[in-house]
Amino acid sequence: MTDNTQPIVIAVTGLNAIDSPGPGVAVIRAIRDGLNRPVRIIGLAYENLEPGIYMDGICDKTYQISYPAAGSEVLYNAIKYIHDIEKIDVLIPNFDAELYNFITIAARLKALGIHSFLPSFDMFDARDKLNLYAFGQKHNLLVPKDKVIYNSNELAQVGDDFGYPLVVKGKYYDAIVAHTLEQAQKAFYKISAKWGLPIIVQQFINGTEVNIAALGDGEGNATSIIPMRKMYITDKGKAWAGITLEDDALIELAQKFVEATQWRGGFEIEIMKTAKDELYIMEINPRFPAWIYLSAGAGQNQPAALVKMALGEKVLPFTTYDVGKLFIRYSWDLIVDISKFQQFTAFGSL
Amino acid sequence: MNRAAQSTQTQKFKPMIKKNIATNEFGFVFNPATGDSFSSNPIAAEIIGLMKVNNSLNEIKKTLLEKYDADKMTIEKDVDDFLQILKENNLLNN
Numbered sequence: 375m376t377d378n379t380q381p382i383v384i385a386v387t388g389l390n391a392i393d394s395p396g397p398g399v400a401v402i403r404a405i406r407d408g409l410n411r412p413v414r415i416i417g418l419a420y421e422n423l424e425p426g427i428y429m430d431g432i433c434d435k436t437y438q439i440s441y442p443a444a445g446s447e448v449l450y451n452a453i454k455y456i457h458d459i460e461k462i463d464v465l466i467p468n469f470d471a472e473l474y475n476f477i478t479i480a481a482r483l484k485a486l487g488i489h490s491f492l493p494s495f496d497m498f499d500a501r502d503k504l505n506l507y508a509f510g511q512k513h514n515l516l517v518p519k520d521k522v523i524y525n526s527n528e529l530a531q532v533g534d535d536f537g538y539p540l541v542v543k544g545k546y547y548d549a550i551v552a553h554t555l556e557q558a559q560k561a562f563y564k565i566s567a568k569w570g571l572p573i574i575v576q577q578f579i580n581g582t583e584v585n586i587a588a589l590g591d592g593e594g595n596a597t598s599i600i601p602m603r604k605m606y607i608t609d610k611g612k613a614w615a616g617i618t619l620e621d622d623a624l625i626e627l628a629q630k631f632v633e634a635t636q637w638r639g640g641f642e643i644e645i646m647k648t649a650k651d652e653l654y655i656m657e658i659n660p661r662f663p664a665w666i667y668l669s670a671g672a673g674q675n676q677p678a679a680l681v682k683m684a685l686g687e688k689v690l691p692f693t694t695y696d697v698g699k700l701f702i703r704y705s706w707d708l709i710v711d712i713s714k715f716q717q718f719t720a721f722g723s724l
Numbered sequence: 725m726n727r728a729a730q731s732t733q734t735q736k737f738k739p740m741i742k743k744n745i746a747t748n749e750f751g752f753v754f755n756p757a758t759g760d761s762f763s764s765n766p767i768a769a770e771i772i773g774l775m776k777v778n779n780s781l782n783e784i785k786k787t788l789l790e791k792y793d794a795d796k797m798t799i800e801k802d803v804d805d806f807l808q809i810l811k812e813n814n815l816l817n818n
């Protein structure tokens with residue numbers, strides 16, 4: 375039985391609330407708003423300028439951890455070190471690139487008493503950009519055609535097959551729409567320099583961008599589904615404003631995905647809705663989106679529900695949400711004393 | 725169908741705004757399925773209000789003609805144009 379007077383210690387990554395934000399700050403806000411229990415939030419940051427480290431009322435303490443490239447053993451040792459001090463109850467990773475390591479060590483962390491609510495490797499791989507088209511074919515879901523390439527020489531052939539424009543995507547992040555072979559080559563080098571190979575080239579679909587934030591219970595049921603249309607999109611393709619929608623077809627699509635994968639945890643489906651109302655799945659992100667605080671605002675607090683589910687509590691599926699609820703992101707200059715920056719930089723915690 | 729019968733049918737036609745479309749007295753129109761929102765002028769808001777209480781096209785035009793100082797042709801054209809805009813934006817059921 376959970377002691378409701380003791381704070382639940384929750385470790386969260388993704389504190390980079392920047393122009394292309396990680397979801398961590400939004401996840402923490404939602405948990406603080408909706409868990410109705412005392413919490414102690416432990417931030418896990420990769421960089422010393424992630425705003426969530428310094429924002430008031432977000433993290434109670436933050437530790438610096440190594441980049442995912444350091445491997446799962448380094449990550450395990452870091453988390454164990456932090457756990458020895460903080461006694462973490464629940465851990466919520468929020469980056470695609472770190473999830474492989476966190477899934478790898480999930481069982482060992484559970485043995486230490488650290489709960490998580492993550493997909494299995496099979497679930498994780500099914501929606502991987504590299505496998506998404508095959509996944510769509512298997513489950514009768516619309517996914518644009520794609521081609522995985524390792525060499526820019528392959529672009530000309532893909533361009534002939536798909537026609538222009540086409541979309542050049544990185545394995546984890548970034549997507550650039552290319553209207554010519556030259557633009558496609560430039561995008562290939564730009565993205566591969568940042569995220570490595572392979573590169574995914576995807577057929578371009580014209581339509582309205584709609585996203586869904588959802589939470590699967592790991593048994594084929596969706597605990598929560600919130601569809602949102604991007605109202606304002608930044609030059610990096612990120613939603614700067616969005617609005618919740620009422621659309622049964624979108625809800626059914628998310629339910630179908632959860633049923634097919636038995637998804638455990640939060641995820642986001644990026645959809646292009648065509649003029650003919652076709653719903654093309656462009657990407658499925660294996661974690662909460664940066665706009666997840668809207669789920670709390672609309673009446674389905676997904677991060678708070680995930681914490682309860684990670685702790686083994688039964689959470690009944692949400693049945694209603696507010697349609698027409700908007701989020702509007704904003705920038706805010708945080709004034710930080712050099713001593714705090716120095717403390718985090720020199721000692722790796724604040 | 726002869727022209728007279730067609731005309732009678734057109735006048736009896738009841739334009740129906742989709743059930744889930746939210747509107748208010750200030751002319752704000754919100755489509756929850758697409759997230760689109762629109763601002764309409766007071767007369768357009770009045771037309772939507774008349775549609776919501778199940779008026780036929782003929783009744784809508786008659787009401788406006790009685791209320792405003794405009795000739796029949798102008799009112800009919802404006803109402804028809806506005807219905808076309810609603811249709812193009814996927815706000816009508818029929």
